[in-house]
Amino acid sequence: MEDQIFVSDLPSLDTLYPGKVTLDTRSGYSGFIVPREFLLEVSTEIHDVWGYDMLSSITGVDYFPEKMEVVYHFYRSLGGGALVLKVQVPRDDAVVPSIFSIYNGAEFQEREAWDLLGIKFDGHPDLRRILMWEGFEGFPLRKDWKEAYYEGDTKPFSSRWPEGVAEHSENKNIFNDNVKYPENFDPDKWIASGEEALYLGLQKSENGKDMETESIVINLGPQHPSTHGVFRMAALVDGEEIVDLKPAFGYLHRNHEKIGERNTFLQNMPFTDRLDYISSMSNNFGYALAVEKLMGVKPPERAEYIRVIMAELTRIESHFMSTGFLLNDLGAFFTPALYALKERELILDVFEAVSGSRMMCNYFRFGGVVRDLPAGIQETIKNLAFERLPGKVDELDQLLTENEIVRSRCMGIGVLTAEQAINLSVTGPILRASGVPYDIRRADPYSIYDRFDFDIPVFYHGDVYDRYLIRIEEMRQSVRIIQQAITQIPEGPVFEGKPQYQVRVPAGEAYGRVEAPKGELGFYVVSNGQANPWRYHVRAPSFINLTSLRQMCLKYKVADVIAILGSIDIVLGEVDR
Amino acid sequence: MQSEKINKPDINIPPELQSQVAITTLDRIYNWSRANSLWPMMFGLACCAIEMIITAASRYDFSRFGMEVMRPSPRQADVMIVSGTVTKKMVPQIVRLFNQMGEPKYVLAMGACASGGGPFKEGYNVVSGIDKFLPVDVYIPGCPPTPQALLHGLIILQKKIEKEKLADAEWYKKDFYEEIPVPILGPDLLDPRKYHLFKKEIDTTTEELVIESDAKGEEA
Numbered sequence A: 001m002e003d004q005i006f007v008s009d010l011p012s013l014d015t016l017y018p019g020k021v022t023l024d025t026r027s028g029y030s031g032f033i034v035p036r037e038f039l040l041e042v043s044t045e046i047h048d049v050w051g052y053d054m055l056s057s058i059t060g061v062d063y064f065p066e067k068m069e070v071v072y073h074f075y076r077s078l079g080g081g082a083l084v085l086k087v088q089v090p091r092d093d094a095v096v097p098s099i100f101s102i103y104n105g106a107e108f109q110e111r112e113a114w115d116l117l118g119i120k121f122d123g124h125p126d127l128r129r130i131l132m133w134e135g136f137e138g139f140p141l142r143k144d145w146k147e148a149y150y151e152g153d154t155k156p157f158s159s160r161w162p163e164g165v166a167e168h169s170e171n172k173n174i175f176n177d178n179v180k181y182p183e184n185f186d187p188d189k190w191i192a193s194g195e196e197a198l199y200l201g202l203q204k205s206e207n208g209k210d211m212e213t214e215s216i217v218i219n220l221g222p223q224h225p226s227t228h229g230v231f232r233m234a235a236l237v238d239g240e241e242i243v244d245l246k247p248a249f250g251y252l253h254r255n256h257e258k259i260g261e262r263n264t265f266l267q268n269m270p271f272t273d274r275l276d277y278i279s280s281m282s283n284n285f286g287y288a289l290a291v292e293k294l295m296g297v298k299p300p301e302r303a304e305y306i307r308v309i310m311a312e313l314t315r316i317e318s319h320f321m322s323t324g325f326l327l328n329d330l331g332a333f334f335t336p337a338l339y340a341l342k343e344r345e346l347i348l349d350v351f352e353a354v355s356g357s358r359m360m361c362n363y364f365r366f367g368g369v370v371r372d373l374p375a376g377i378q379e380t381i382k383n384l385a386f387e388r389l390p391g392k393v394d395e396l397d398q399l400l401t402e403n404e405i406v407r408s409r410c411m412g413i414g415v416l417t418a419e420q421a422i423n424l425s426v427t428g429p430i431l432r433a434s435g436v437p438y439d440i441r442r443a444d445p446y447s448i449y450d451r452f453d454f455d456i457p458v459f460y461h462g463d464v465y466d467r468y469l470i471r472i473e474e475m476r477q478s479v480r481i482i483q484q485a486i487t488q489i490p491e492g493p494v495f496e497g498k499p500q501y502q503v504r505v506p507a508g509e510a511y512g513r514v515e516a517p518k519g520e521l522g523f524y525v526v527s528n529g530q531a532n533p534w535r536y537h538v539r540a541p542s543f544i545n546l547t548s549l550r551q552m553c554l555k556y557k558v559a560d561v562i563a564i565l566g567s568i569d570i571v572l573g574e575v576d577r
Numbered sequence B: 001m002q003s004e005k006i007n008k009p010d011i012n013i014p015p016e017l018q019s020q021v022a023i024t025t026l027d028r029i030y031n032w033s034r035a036n037s038l039w040p041m042m043f044g045l046a047c048c049a050i051e052m053i054i055t056a057a058s059r060y061d062f063s064r065f066g067m068e069v070m071r072p073s074p075r076q077a078d079v080m081i082v083s084g085t086v087t088k089k090m091v092p093q094i095v096r097l098f099n100q101m102g103e104p105k106y107v108l109a110m111g112a113c114a115s116g117g118g119p120f121k122e123g124y125n126v127v128s129g130i131d132k133f134l135p136v137d138v139y140i141p142g143c144p145p146t147p148q149a150l151l152h153g154l155i156i157l158q159k160k161i162e163k164e165k166l167a168d169a170e171w172y173k174k175d176f177y178e179e180i181p182v183p184i185l186g187p188d189l190l191d192p193r194k195y196h197l198f199k200k201e202i203d204t205t206t207e208e209l210v211i212e213s214d215a216k217g218e219e220a
């Protein structure tokens, strides 16, 4: 059994590829630096031989003015830590081979890096802008690119209150708006590039049919009642059947990352709330973990318990919501959703009591949580966990699971196999509904999840129905965790050290990831020792899960697409960031 | 009953008829019925949309105020609740949706983002408030506004509607046709109403150049 590979083994690529791959030796950094010529060779090797079958995140970092770096995080679907690869390229020749052919999940992430950082991926099948529109001027995340309301590189800006008088950014701009144009731009000569690229990219099916039929393009969104926000897709249909489908993003692109790199570390916390705005506590968790890794602090016991309780309440609340809205999409307009939202309100009451806000909690801090649970809330949570929620989850289960219409609309629809799911970088409930028991709380445990007794539910059909079932099951497991946590929670402080407005973060990089309700939520943070993050990247689960949408929809009917999209459970704040 | 609201106060109705007869003006009955059956557009942009949905759902339930009919089609809606961040990529669609709504129509800017850009104001893809393009009737502060705040905003809108007069209702006037030009996605967002500003910019720079060269010529 000599060639057995253990999950804990990290391949020492630098000795396997002497002279080609080197260890990243910058202080605070880890992983390997691969020259771009060997990237495909190395990634094939780690995929085929070393079992790093899941590409978690691809992003770029602009080390202005020297170089551009592309950072890859790979994981094994069996569990364990990350393998980090980096490719360094000059800024004016930022071309890297695309690893799309090995990891299909790279598709949207590479497009995003192209869109925002101007890194070209050679061999990518459809390298278009993804969040901004075709024709937009410049690559906004490059450090030398400045937005129209630019005031300074880093906050806090001194210009906000000159002599105590507030000044509006609009008034400094001659267009009185948040716009800027290249020099000598003439609007009358501008020809908008339109949407041809999106529509022309749709592939006609090749398989010969007896009858010549004409296929048509259907555009859905961004204003559509069942796209869960401003999501849009273009589908090529043959009769009722989906032949090809492409999502279009960016209608809620709010520039989290650019703003995040101007902000101080702590200022970003409330912005993370607005990523997946249904589960702000989980977002706080991921960002806090990433920065805590850099700072090397650990929250006190009580804070850990509070964090877990809040994260699990969030999971329940988010799953309630997604189940309710899936039923909306199936046509049971709002009645099941009303049941679900009623319970969600009770959880929001807890959030409001602990943090002061129903949705935008901003509750976590680096090294703990911002304040202790107020009096009486522990009792409320106990009540919820032991009395109210278990019964209500069962109620939803009884109402829906055996329902004839739910079954016939969901079973066997939108099938995604385990191999496809892993290759497409899918995470969260969708991955587990396809038969892969991968949950970061177990696969790469963080916080104190290793202390609790809970199961990772797995279903094997990979269809809409299983994705629904898994959410019901996960709510039960979350209730179990809360029950244990709320009985074991110790007394004590909830914050390590003294609360500070300006935290000191040593130089280095960190990738913090949590199992958010939608999947793996990762924060890649690079610090250069200053008060602001040099790079702040969010690996958004619902964005990357959408990579699988096309695969799931092919050969199904138009009406199924709505159900399939509902089963992915996207939140646009996170998809577009 | 809301008969006090309908009745014209200075007309005395005999007490025995008070619950059956109302004497009122056309304006009052027209506005009263409109204000109490507002159909909001089912149209969500960002985080605020979630609170809007919650306002429609069990605990807050805005159908108590006659607003339960949310319509995804702009043709059937009276109120556009702009619930969230307005991005440059989305604003052409929003303007188009607004143009497609039938008169009389109202716009509610829900939350900090729709009112003025909000936390994301400095972002390169964010419009500093929907009022840069659409006429806003009520602004609701908050990030997100609580459901109570949204309800309050809607009630304020009802009050505004109740003050309107048929005689000077714009939308009944002849030739009333007001379409907002749809912005275009250029190298940055292009607002057709501001094209002249480009010209002005170019003109002033050339003027300055002329003056400068003149001055130089005089010196020489």
Ligand code: SF4
Residues within 6 Å of the ligand: A274, B046, B047, B048, B049, B083, B084, B085, B110, B111, B112, B113, B114, B118, B119, B142, B143, B144, B145
């Ligand atoms: S105002 Fe706040 S809650 Fe509303 S859309 Fe903007 S960021 Fe989201």
